[in-house]
Amino acid sequence: MKLLLTGFDPFAGEKVNPSWEAVRELEKEGIDGVEIQAICLPTVFGQAIEIAVQAIEEKKPDLVICVGQAGGRSEISLERVAININDAQIKDNKGQQPVDEPVIPGGPVGYWSTLPIKAMVRAIRETGIPAGVSNTAGTFVCNNIMFGILHHIAQKKLGTRAGFIHIPFLPEQAVNHPGRPSMTLDAVVRGLKTAIMAAVNCEEDEKNPEGKTH
Amino acid sequence: MKLLLTGFDPFAGEKVNPSWEAVRELEKEGIDGVEIQAICLPTVFGQAIEIAVQAIEEKKPDLVICVGQAGGRSEISLERVAININDAQIKDNKGQQPVDEPVIPGGPVGYWSTLPIKAMVRAIRETGIPAGVSNTAGTFVCNNIMFGILHHIAQKKLGTRAGFIHIPFLPEQAVNHPGRPSMTLDAVVRGLKTAIMAAVNCEEDEKNPEGKTH
């Protein structure tokens, strides 16, 4: 079982991006029976997709899990869907700020995560770490990479399963954002590890109610 | 210019649904140059779509705006996209609680609102009422009706523009939800009126950055 794991470099003035810290720690620790490759993507529209797609082409992973920072969220959140739009309130790391442009011109409105997100959420919670399903990955680079990868996999008819996981600020980041929740790197790494193992072991997702009224 | 305006009946133990209160008030007040028909939909998966579709068939409106309650949100929020999933944490008003079932089997992942949501948000704000773009309408009956109507319009190749607007609790509801924001019926009605006029007058949407990082 080959796993491509991606994190991002810091953006929006942060000195660290917990997603890269977590995935490189996971690569170092390793998971039995899983060959992990961790890469750090630039927080740049389009370019992140190119690098990830190239890694998929080269390594032919069975599973792709992209991880990104969601400053302000309190739990590990499994994204359900990516949408075909870039709408940035801030500049990306290359100075781009696309507004209402498609990720892939002519592409569909959205792609579902092909990870067993309900099973992953349940597994993370069972280890005592807060997790949930999210119905929006935003319209910045996180959604961009999720859409781009799922589109590539769909176009090429690869069997690869893929999806996106948002994680909270680290405590050392939250120090500068009073009132914002945080999660220690250790807890994030344990949560992601559990989620990965659930994804590896679960072919068909569970149908647990995890919806939102709005 | 014919406008079909829908609200919902109360759900989740509430005694009132601000969406129906607002749209029937709007129908009563009227808007110059706009023929408004307001209907109250049941908060019921599928059935709400049937009733709305029937009204579209009969009245052939130019514009369909569905309104629903988003208890906990603080602003009038214009939904950008509907997704093809029903995932209910609570029962609807007929006792149904679908989990991870498509709104329309075989349908696409999502539909974009065909309302000029950015222009509408700007117009509402200019009247001094908080408004924003939302990237998720949830996975309950609000998303269900938005997806169902947009699918019908797409299938029948109608020119009708359509979308969904979420509104906060009324103050009298928030009394029973300590700490939750609210908006008076009067402010909601003024905000919706402004939004409708913007939709009537704006063919092509504005490209204002209103995205979210997550």
Next chain:
Amino acid sequence: MKLLLTGFDPFAGEKVNPSWEAVRELEKEGIDGVEIQAICLPTVFGQAIEIAVQAIEEKKPDLVICVGQAGGRSEISLERVAININDAQIKDNKGQQPVDEPVIPGGPVGYWSTLPIKAMVRAIRETGIPAGVSNTAGTFVCNNIMFGILHHIAQKKLGTRAGFIHIPFLPEQAVNHPGRPSMTLDAVVRGLKTAIMAAVNCEEDEKNPEGKTH
């Protein structure tokens, strides 16, 4: 029954302070059997107290209700206690930024509101407007004026009852603070009117549980 009602001028970059808008509207509308005098205090440590104390000396009101803006709160909140500390994160309107200085050197740690806050909260809620008891008025000018007035009344052994009410942003302010709750001026005025009538009619407060665990 003579009532001194105070609001504040705008601070922290706002163009309006809802507290002054509300109290001057209340003075204009009037309340049967209550002689209202509304004054606008500067958002300035110490100076606000001086002006209010002078008005108390001159007018000899039976009741003093000071009102202030609490941007971010969603309800009308009745302050339970004022504490003898100034600790400012931002400058006041005269450029002062005291840190950990007493309001009144040698004064007690705190003063209780002498308004029937529980009865007032219940009355406001009964009119369908969100209200609550707050256990902190902060450490800026709002707490400063509340402490200063209660200290003056205690020192002079006046029979005057006095206290402080915090109110949310107006909708037109919340437009510039995305995600923050707001309350229309009309709702605030109705809520304050109800609260004042409750204070006028209620000598001894009700014992309704309105505490917080933290």
Next chain:
Amino acid sequence: MKLLLTGFDPFAGEKVNPSWEAVRELEKEGIDGVEIQAICLPTVFGQAIEIAVQAIEEKKPDLVICVGQAGGRSEISLERVAININDAQIKDNKGQQPVDEPVIPGGPVGYWSTLPIKAMVRAIRETGIPAGVSNTAGTFVCNNIMFGILHHIAQKKLGTRAGFIHIPFLPEQAVNHPGRPSMTLDAVVRGLKTAIMAAVNCEEDEKNPEGKTH
């Protein structure tokens, strides 16, 4: 240097109270130059005070730090003040629910923490853990114990410095409170250790602006 460290037993349906978990871990780990005694207080009005006072009488600590759970807060929060009121929205662990009764009849309105809270907050943050000053410890058993201990120390004219620290839910608790922030036990223990060392080493507090506008 002798330190009395108190935590509470679980309340409000929780299976664990992070405050007791943290203080007993701290006692086990130890701090160089500090003789720590950790005790678990019942979440019971009055009774908690009696037990803590008895421990103070017996052990004659130089420092008393009481710790309690603040479910919903995201940071370690140093309480500035305790107020002379019990106002419970829920029953304590003995079934008591006092409303608007004084902690100490005839006592003052409030007592300041005699810990160097600003120095402690700064020190915790410097280790990368979110911390802040809080101006209300609520009106439940946490405020009750803080007031009770400070009153005892004041009455007996002991030189003991004392105060209260609120901590977030543990991650395993937040699993059952979706959307609520949490902090791992390890981070809480490191934060408290840092805070204790700051309290031991700092006689006079720093004057850093940590106030709130409301």
